[in-house]
Amino acid sequence: MEHKIKSIIQKLNLDRIQFADARITITDNESIYFSNGFLRDFSSNKESINVGVRVLIRGCWGFAGSNDLSEASIERMIKTAITNAESGSNFKTEPENFPALPATKAEYIFTPEINPFQMDKEEKLDYLGKLATAIKPQGKIVYSMLVAVFERQEKYYANSEGSYSHTVYYNTMPMMLVSASDGQQNQSRTWPGDMSGGRAGFEQFYHYDFENNTERIIKEATDLLKAPTVSEKQADIIIGGSHLALQLHESVGHATEADRIFGMEISYAGKTFVKPEMLGKFRYGSPVVNIYSDSTDPRGMGFHPMDDEGVPGKKVDIISQGILKDLQSSRYIAHKLGLEPSSNMKASFADDFPLVRMTNCCLAPGKGSLDELIASTERGYLVDFTKTWSIDDNRNNFQFTTEIGYRIEDGRIVGIVKEPTYYGITQPFWNACDAVCGEEEWQYYGTFSCGKGEPGQSMLLSHGVAPARFRNVDMIVKI
Amino acid sequence: MDLITYLKDQLTLQPQLLWVLYDQSWSTDFLRFYRSQTNYNISKDNQTLSISLYKDKRSYYFTIYEPTRDKIDAALKEALEILDKLPPDPDFVDLEDDLTLAEPREVVNNIEQVPLELKTAILNRIASAVKPHGFEIYGTFICNFSHYRMISSNKLDKSSSSSPIYLEVKAVHKDSEITVLQSFGGEDFAKFDEAEFIYGLLNKIEHCKNPVVDVEAGEYDVILAPRCVAEFMQYLSWCMDARSYDERDSYFEDKLNVQVFPPHISITDDPTDPDLIRQDYGSGGHIYRPLKLIENGVFKAFMCDNYYHHKTGLPKNGNQGSCLSIAPGESSLEEMIKSVKNGLYISSLHYMNFINMKETSITGLTRDGTFLIKDGKIVNVVNSLRFTERIDRILNNVIALENRAHTTAFSDNYSYFDISSTKAPHALIKDFQISSSTHTI
Known part of the structure; x- marks a missing residue:
């Protein structure tokens, strides 16, 4: 494949092409889905090959992608990408500048502790089947599911500047859900929540200790049927890691993607309230809020030695002591803003066009344990496990509902509430953050399904967070 | 070979x-x-x-x-x-x-x-x-x-x-x-x-020439553009799927042949409508035919494939809600706007999600043109707004439907990329719940 991708780049060595790059991805994935204790779906896609060619001509991008790696197909794709760029330049008023970068080379092979594609299938299904049986309908539980998704992706990248990288990653996303009903209402609980994906093999199941959480979610889903709702208009909330990862994702991660500033995502994902003049001045959050983009940390799914336009992996401070410092950017946008490119250009597969994407977008740890944070909270709620999420076009007005809230009184958890909903505006919300737990509570959470771009791409990415407290958050919404 | x-x-x-x-x-x-x-x-x-x-x-x-x-x-x-x-x-x-x-x-x-x-x-x-x-x-x-x-x-x-x-x-x-x-x-x-x-x-x-204004949270008479009516219909159709029935989170679980909405609400999944992007076959390869989902306000059918037909006993039809159409009413759009004293015209919705599917409770935002209507006229652009509502409540609060339906296409962009279409009229809804403002366009 190394020879193949380098030969594609050689064919793109034409005077009229300012810059060109090519990618090949080979992806295996396996999806296992149990419903009500029974195996409903076992799907496997092996060695799915995709190839993509991107060219910049007269300041305009053209792209062609395919899953056909034959020579004839490659020739056709090169012609199509060139035609797409040339035709597109007829509707182009500001040709894109693309300052050169030095050539770099990178190789990275991740080895999971337990390779999900090579482990014994009976052992795998036996383990998952036992979990599925443990949560199958019983008592008030009327529906249950268990999902495991495994992915291995090998990627080859080369560009006309001489950069080349070859990487292999394994990612796993495990999740289980139970739904309880009393005939009038349904309440559900998941474990470990929607952000369960990680750079790992089958060991991700053991990391989240699934066996010891089946009874917990059955009990909590059942108890939620009789639980009260939040009664206060405003409350102090501690957001647990699983849900805080999504709060960070929606209100900081997407908001600081620089392509949104220029409206490149208006047609689908939206724009952002962030403006270039805010850099270095805007108080995004309180002084305890430190947020960075880090594609150099191999623990997260956002790790890469080089992004999909040849920029080496980087750690970039986005918000430092509450002040907006930098953005997630591409080479073109970084140049336009006078910034260094942040190594955030990624595509899901080789036949997708690279976009500004979160990699490992993290909230830096503060101090203390979750128990200490709860103990220092007079009244409030610990909320976790996302149920509903929604944020506006500018990443400004959000509203979230979690599956469960744990009521805190005098520094202790004294009960639960169902479907706690909170809402707010991004800047005052992050300025209301007065504490972030320490290293001992900090970990990566991850999603397999961050949607962006057209045609749509689902990106795998991670968020490192520790639980954090936010004061006087708006809580009650009339439905 | x-x-x-x-x-x-x-x-x-x-x-x-x-x-x-x-x-x-x-x-x-x-x-x-x-x-x-x-x-x-x-x-x-x-x-x-x-x-x-x-x-x-x-x-x-x-x-x-x-x-x-x-x-x-x-x-x-x-x-x-x-x-x-x-x-x-x-x-x-x-x-x-x-x-x-x-x-x-x-x-x-x-x-x-x-x-x-x-x-x-x-x-x-x-x-x-x-x-x-x-x-x-x-x-x-x-x-x-x-x-x-x-x-x-x-x-x-x-x-x-x-x-x-x-x-x-x-x-x-x-x-x-x-x-x-x-x-x-x-x-x-x-x-x-x-x-x-x-x-x-x-x-x-x-309609964008006057200054942008903000509105307070509260209940408003709103005119939903066909695109918005179609989106609410699409979300509701998830509750009409046999899988949702089987998983016990369907709003329609015990409502077959029950009057759930006013008589002027009729929803069909109709692949034969020449204005819609046609589907030949549905789930599992079953022929795709018109299916009345809501007829004069009465819930008539779950969309059901072969698997869930055997599992639940519901009649099989193979429909997938890919060609949804809501029947028009009797008012012109001009008449609908004229009838609103203090309300909103909503062009498009953004980032909707169910809070509780069984209750049809939902939250989302407006975008791409939200307008203030005063004394029967569109007067100002309004900042994008958040709503928190129940789809069953919205449909039960329909005061009027436009006398023609418009085709709206959607780029289905999330997990699988395709283009689908729906057909819906403008709808005038009373007491639509705006829960907050974004304070931005």
């Missing part, structure tokens, strides 16, 4: 197996633009051959890429070994057995009909039309072409082609970011009237 025939022959040699082959090719030409210029042009194509095998209630699904006889032999050998190790699904009974074929039709490949040069020429003219008003255009111009053939051990052998077009233009004011939206979708580009399209966009821009 072609590879599909070879694969079919190999599978037929295994009489203990039930199987489905799905051979699909798909391509797209996709122009994305921003600030009245090209962002990028993408051409993509792919071909996939996927197989579902069933043996003694055990099932396994896999895909073969770039198939050859050797690859097929190896993949089948491995699949049969895996299949024997899987636990059974006692709810599986049989594969789809509906052999009805759709009426043959000619499908033109719109990727060839609407080349890139034509797309950029049209976009240049639209951009020129809005420029004097201080607006620039953002959006997508997409043509797809797909073809699939489905063959099964139950003697199904069905093929279908489709070539939808989707043009979505958002005109955005360079300074204020006030946005209005105009779109076209369908399979026949001859139905695209460029002059009317531009007129529609300029007409919306006309």
Whole structure:
């Protein structure tokens, strides 16, 4: 494949092409889905090959992608990408500048502790089947599911500047859900929540200790049927890691993607309230809020030695002591803003066009344990496990509902509430953050399904967070 | 012998197996633009051959890429070994057995009909039309072409082609970011009237001249544009799916043949409507026919495939909610606007999610043109707003429906990229719950 991708780049060595790059991805994935204790779906896609060619001509991008790696197909794709760029330049008023970068080379092979594609299938299904049986309908539980998704992706990248990288990653996303009903209402609980994906093999199941959480979610889903709702208009909330990862994702991660500033995502994902003049001045959050983009940390799914336009992996401070410092950017946008490119250009597969994407977008740890944070909270709620999420076009007005809230009184958890909903505006919300737990509570959470771009791409990415407290958050919404 | 025939022959040699082959090719030409210029042009194509095998209630699904006889032999050998190790699904009974074929039709490949040069020429003219008003255009111009053939051990052998077009233009004011939206979708580009399209966009821009205002949270009479009515309908249709019924989270669980909405609400899933992007076959290859979901306010049917038919006992129809249509009413849009003393016109919705599907409670936002109506006239653009509502409440609060329905296409962009269409009139809703303002456009 190394020879193949380098030969594609050689064919793109034409005077009229300012810059060109090519990618090949080979992806295996396996999806296992149990419903009500029974195996409903076992799907496997092996060695799915995709190839993509991107060219910049007269300041305009053209792209062609395919899953056909034959020579004839490659020739056709090169012609199509060139035609797409040339035709597109007829509707182009500001040709894109693309300052050169030095050539770099990178190789990275991740080895999971337990390779999900090579482990014994009976052992795998036996383990998952036992979990599925443990949560199958019983008592008030009327529906249950268990999902495991495994992915291995090998990627080859080369560009006309001489950069080349070859990487292999394994990612796993495990999740289980139970739904309880009393005939009038349904309440559900998941474990470990929607952000369960990680750079790992089958060991991700053991990391989240699934066996010891089946009874917990059955009990909590059942108890939620009789639980009260939040009664206060405003409350102090501690957001647990699983849900805080999504709060960070929606209100900081997407908001600081620089392509949104220029409206490149208006047609689908939206724009952002962030403006270039805010850099270095805007108080995004309180002084305890430190947020960075880090594609150099191999623990997260956002790790890469080089992004999909040849920029080496980087750690970039986005918000430092509450002040907006930098953005997630591409080479073109970084140049336009006078910034260094942040190594955030990624595509899901080789036949997708690279976009500004979160990699490992993290909230830096503060101090203390979750128990200490709860103990220092007079009244409030610990909320976790996302149920509903929604944020506006500018990443400004959000509203979230979690599956469960744990009521805190005098520094202790004294009960639960169902479907706690909170809402707010991004800047005052992050300025209301007065504490972030320490290293001992900090970990990566991850999603397999961050949607962006057209045609749509689902990106795998991670968020490192520790639980954090936010004061006087708006809580009650009339439905 | 072609590879599909070879694969079919190999599978037929295994009489203990039930199987489905799905051979699909798909391509797209996709122009994305921003600030009245090209962002990028993408051409993509792919071909996939996927197989579902069933043996003694055990099932396994896999895909073969770039198939050859050797690859097929190896993949089948491995699949049969895996299949024997899987636990059974006692709810599986049989594969789809509906052999009805759709009426043959000619499908033109719109990727060839609407080349890139034509797309950029049209976009240049639209951009020129809005420029004097201080607006620039953002959006997508997409043509797809797909073809699939489905063959099964139950003697199904069905093929279908489709070539939808989707043009979505958002005109955005360079300074204020006030946005209005105009779109076209369908399979026949001859139905695209460029002059009317531009007129529609300029007409919306006309309503953007007064200062932007904010409104407080509260209950408002609102006129929902057809796109918004269609989106609420799409979300509601998830509750009309047999899977949702089986998982016990359907709002309609115990409401079959019950009057759930006012008599003027009728919703049909209708692939035969010539204004909609046609679907020949639904889930499992069942013929796709019109299905009345809500008739005069009465819930009439769940959309149900073969699997859930056997599991739940609901009647099978294969419908998927891909061609939803809500029947028009009796009012003109002008009459509806005139009847509103203090309310809102909502053009488009954003980032909706169910809070609790069984209750149809939902939250989301407005975007791309939210307007204040005062004393029967549209007077100001309003900042985008958040609503928190229940879809059943919205439909029960419909005061009037427009006397014509409009086709709206959607680019289904999240997990699987395709274009679908719906048909809906404007709707006047009383007491629509605005829960907060975004304070931004």
